[in-house]
Amino acid sequence: MTAPAAATSARTPGAVTRYWKTGLVIGNLDLTGITAAPPDPAPAGDRCLTLPPGAVAGLQLLEDQFLASMNQLAEADGTPAIPAVGVDVQVWRNGYDMPAFASQARYAGWTVLSATAPGHSESGCLNLTDPRAGSALTAMPGLPWGRQFVIRPVPGAHAVVPGWLTCSIVPLEPGQQITVAVAVSDS
Amino acid sequence: MTTATRPAPPRPRTLMAWGTVIFQADFPGAATWNEQLRDLILDAEKTDPEAALFGGINAVKSSSDLLTWDHPAISWIKGRIMDAVTALTQAELGNAASEVTHGIQAEAWSVVYRNGGSLRPHTHHDSAWSGVYYVEAGDPGGPGDTSDAGYLQLLDPRPAAIARQVPEGSHRIEPVPGRMVAFPGWLPHSVQATATGDSIRIAIAWNVAYDKTWRSVS
Numbered sequence: 001m002t003a004p005a006a007a008t009s010a011r012t013p014g015a016v017t018r019y020w021k022t023g024l025v026i027g028n029l030d031l032t033g034i035t036a037a038p039p040d041p042a043p044a045g046d047r048c049l050t051l052p053p054g055a056v057a058g059l060q061l062l063e064d065q066f067l068a069s070m071n072q073l074a075e076a077d078g079t080p081a082i083p084a085v086g087v088d089v090q091v092w093r094n095g096y097d098m099p100a101f102a103s104q105a106r107y108a109g110w111t112v113l114s115a116t117a118p119g120h121s122e123s124g125c126l127n128l129t130d131p132r133a134g135s136a137l138t139a140m141p142g143l144p145w146g147r148q149f150v151i152r153p154v155p156g157a158h159a160v161v162p163g164w165l166t167c168s169i170v171p172l173e174p175g176q177q178i179t180v181a182v183a184v185s186d187s
Numbered sequence: 188m189t190t191a192t193r194p195a196p197p198r199p200r201t202l203m204a205w206g207t208v209i210f211q212a213d214f215p216g217a218a219t220w221n222e223q224l225r226d227l228i229l230d231a232e233k234t235d236p237e238a239a240l241f242g243g244i245n246a247v248k249s250s251s252d253l254l255t256w257d258h259p260a261i262s263w264i265k266g267r268i269m270d271a272v273t274a275l276t277q278a279e280l281g282n283a284a285s286e287v288t289h290g291i292q293a294e295a296w297s298v299v300y301r302n303g304g305s306l307r308p309h310t311h312h313d314s315a316w317s318g319v320y321y322v323e324a325g326d327p328g329g330p331g332d333t334s335d336a337g338y339l340q341l342l343d344p345r346p347a348a349i350a351r352q353v354p355e356g357s358h359r360i361e362p363v364p365g366r367m368v369a370f371p372g373w374l375p376h377s378v379q380a381t382a383t384g385d386s387i388r389i390a391i392a393w394n395v396a397y398d399k400t401w402r403s404v405s
Contacts, residue, residue, distance in 0.1 A: 018278075164351045
């Protein structure tokens with residue numbers, strides 16, 4: 001069969017509706033008042049190091065922002081508000097990666113506090129995976145299905161997603177370091 | 188002295204991502220075509236060597252060459268399938284949909300459901316788009332039947348979300364003669380049991396795929 005070259009004509013009845021959308025909160029935060037220790041020029045040890053709470057100034061500001069974003073998403077989802085959020089600050093380095101993971105919490109989030117510039121634009125990125133099973137396996141011109149949301153590790157990058165969403169972290173390059181606040185909702 | 192103020196970054200945006208497109212239409216003037224399609228399908232059922240009870244219950248599927256039958260009603264249903272595919276492609280690709288005009292491969296088959304016939308959840312994983320057109324809906328059922336006899340159930344394709352009991356889970360569509368429903372081939376779907384009794388429900392199901400010679404569409 002050959003499709004008509006034109007788009008759907010005005011006479012064509014029917015409608016296309018989108019179902020089962022997945023809510024995400026994506027943004028770029030102002031980090032004024034929030035500072036983390038500068039990158040270690042010669043990192044050694046753990047690929048993922050959790051910093052003590054006192055290592056980051058403005059931790060309360062971060063918690064407030066995560067809580068606001070999670071409740072923004074809860075409102076979009078039509079679900080009860082999130083009462084509280086827990087935040088860890090981590091340093092990713094020495095080739096750290098996470099092939100696939102999810103959270104048991106209702107919502108999870110990340111804010112990049114500092115980052116060295118990688119040689120490759122995708123190193124250290126946070127990928128949010130299309131959650132629709134099988135969608136990535138179907139040949140369709142334009143490849144509209146199975147695409148990932150890619151969050152680049154630049155200071156201020158901020159994302160909040162449903163905890164059930166499969167995510168991954170692209171391996172960091174040698175020498176690359178990212179300090180990131182990692183949040184989970186308290187419900 | 189003036190104080191320079193830096194504009195505040197925009198508030199983080201809420202994006203509703205990865206929605207699954209579903210087309211639904213009730214074609215005007217379908218009744219006349221449906222009478223002809225009904226006769227064609229029931230006649231073919233008597234002689235079709237490939238007609239078979241397949242994965243469903245009390246459901247007979249014809250061979251998949253329905254679109255090659257030489258009849259005006261088949262030409263009409265081809266046009267309606269293309270209406271659905273065009274609408275869906277435009278919804279997914281926007282203006283780039285106008286570039287997707289070649290290499291489209293379509294197949295269709297009839298399914299005749301009888302006394303309690305149903306079909307368990309499945310996908311059409313080799314096709315980009317799949318759909319169903321209702322030729323005849325059958326009776327709504329008697330006291331022993333549920334109110335959703337013969338309904339199409341489109342299932343949330345996000346297993347992780349289902350595991351957390353986030354969504355309602357399914358979108359149900361009543362079978363109405365003249366109604367077309369179309370969706371991505373990877374979307375799981377099932378058919379509720381047809382009502383018990385002597386009435387039958389007739390549907391035309393179809394797949395559309397693209398050959399691998401399509402050019403990149405950005």
